[in-house]
Amino acid sequence: MTSPSTSLFTYPIDLFVNAMSRPSDAFAPAPPPTADEPDSASTRRAWLRLLAGSAATVVLGFAAFAAFALVYPERMPAAVGGIVEEITGANPHPVHLMRPQQAPLSAVAVLGKQIFFDKTLSASGQQSCATCHSPKHSYGPDNALSVQMGGLHLDQAGYRPPPSLAYLYRQAPFSIGPDQGDTDAPVDITRLASQAAGMQRAEKTALAAPAAPAMVPQGGLFWDGRTDTLQNQAIGPLTNPVEMANASEADVARKLLQTRYLDQFKRIFGVGIVNNPSLLIAEAMFAVGRYQTEDPSFHAFTSKYDYWLEGKARLTRAELHGLQLFNDKDKANCAGCHLSQPSRDGLPPLFTDTQYEALGVPRNPAIPMNKEPNFFDMGVCGPFRDDLAKQTQYCGMFLTPTLRNVAERKVFFHNGVYHDLRHVMDFYNLRDTAPDKIYPRDASGKAIKYDDLPPRYHANIDVADAPLDRKFGDQPAMTDQDIQDIIAFLKTLSDGYRE
Template identity: 45%
Template sequence: MHFSFKSSHAVLPRLLVLAVAAMLQACGGGSGGEALPSVGSASTGGASAQASLGAKIFNDMSLSASGRQSCASCHAAETGHAGANSLAAQMGGAMLDLQGGRSSPSMRYLSSNKPFQIAADGTPSGGFFWDGRANSLQDQAAKPFLNPREMANLDAADLARRLAKASYADELRRMFGEDIFSRPDEALARVALLLQTFQMESAEFRPFSSKFDQVLRGQATLNEQELRGLALFNAKDKGNCAACHPSAKGRDGAFPMFTDFTYDNLGVPRNSALSQNNDPTFYDLGLCARDGGDLTAKPELCGKFKVPSLRNVALRKVFFHNGGFTSLKEVLNFYVTRDTNPERWYSRGADGTLNKFDDLPAAYKANVNISEGPYNRKPGEQPALSDAEIDDVLAFLGTLSDGYKK
């Protein structure tokens, strides 16, 4: 069932659009543009030996049990280092026949992320993966090698045996000692550190080369539709996207990451394309059920997942932790009609009763965000964005894709 809503750009005051345009002009850094802060600037010098070796590891399929999967297999450059296809979760395992449990998030711009923490007010932030269970890029990089549904090495010794046969094995020996492969735990840690170094140094993981970056440098301008989209993106009574995806430069002049690095529970619909969901009693509870069980005593975190950066979002093939959406326009439609037209998104029980927030057990449905716009509306009310306004926001989101050329 598809709903269509009447378009009216008059709903968004033209003064607001003009104010956004003026703000962006003020952000310009002169004819040469404003220099980016060190944590968010592309490397201009040659890559270090460690980063170059990390790049080889990142692209090496021989390090997986299947021999057909590398880091790059699930984090493709053409999608902003997110999943390369529209599968809800990528296939892995020794036979490449096991489906993962979550979509592959983008690996771009993670150098500005921080370790996981919970603030005094209870707000979780930082961390890597959808549930923040890794506290550094190194920690994150190590885990897929031993995940039975990913690269599926049996243990660190299994990985060390593969490393010893790699074309760059002698480089590893020279860098870490002739006996590095007889110290498998250290070999795994060193490999993960090399991957972290590659991501920290390589311009491809933080190029800041989108049209919006050029606008912030004063070297490009948004067209009228993109300006309307940005205004709608920021407006609290419209998209309110900036509440979790800030679009303004930081106080230190840092370019925006389009994430506040926090976690949210959006009541995303259950995705039947995930094999784990064949079990009707299974629920992916995110933060409160992550590996290690360190947050099981905090039920208020159940169903919360990391707020991703929207940089390169228009390049992605799937969206949300469960890969339940394959169209960015569909995502925006979900945001604004989740509560006004819930029947559009959720399943019904045997008695025909609508099961809103159907990917959560009843005990945790109260954790879903229903207080912030556009989620604070009631069935039958007008959605916060019309079809035409959604198209405007999509046009703006397209300016966040790296590789812009005039």
């Protein structure tokens, strides 16, 4: 005797299959024509009955099949689950995502929020942390400038576009070699880098761990990973001459003593803090870090893709195809670096492996510093960090950013050379297959490839991972329609989704 669960599973599938393969009563031949009805009319009547009955049965079978798939997706075999996903846009294997717990902000985080939005802490009196990290723009810039303007009179151009501050709550400290995780032991980065020198670069493919992920830099904050904590990251812009432009940390301390929230410092950290400038700054930056950690807007996980993972939203055909290409190691292969799957314990994907890559993006002439032909921004090995300057195997490498809210950004890559996703995708697709469409040309008309990195470091550039593994003249990895569908999927990563 068939079990109830088996019959419940097989009935809609059988109904759907039977509609396509087994005649029903509706398919029965028409009765012979009567004396009052000519043969042609009888034939037309038979065909109409046949078509109407066939369509009704197919529709009924499909409806039952789709309804069952939506209600009991866990009972669908993998192959059938793929059909359901294609037909309905639903995730046939929904998961439960472990989002950060939400609670009212602590007193320290409330203080940090006020500091984050306080323009009086800048030399110009017109910039706060939120100026370059706008909550309304996924904690990134609110404009399309390649680099932001700062300084005492807001007339100094920055060096790199500010990365988003969102989704940094799980960022590990900078390391080379085995993931250091949460460790109190000091790490000798230079020694680890020296040990890794000369080792073959690991090939990274979508949905698969790289062969040797420990042999590349990983973790850290800023584009070059030079800072490990949100607390230390917060102080950097305050004293940067092209950003908030305070001459020294002492200047920052004097400004903090004049704020309207000074009494909150005293209540939380004790009245003696006003007499200790270095401690005052340290606690202020700690508070900013707590705000970024506790406030759920920094890691909302409210995108359409999150809800799709949980079975609460459906992707369109274009979005589904874009996701497939995103994960396809021979096509876009985006997931090779921008991990798209939840962790085994249900943590939502951050869409970054937090590693560093040398991609060879073209030089951006809009950055004033790039007007000096001998200046090169080489990421991990300088010029804004100097501890790895001699580890030239990392020259040209920059942190892989999260792709969450990527469709809300207006500048892309470490030098802000592109301003829309289409150009970003064209870069990956055409960098080596048609470089004349990506790079400037010399006097002879030849493309000057990798023009933002000195030639002696071109060996660091990734030519192993798809789609960057193609050669000149090869067919690009993605068609125009593929690119449109990938962009459609990327738009599902924006927070604030509403059906």
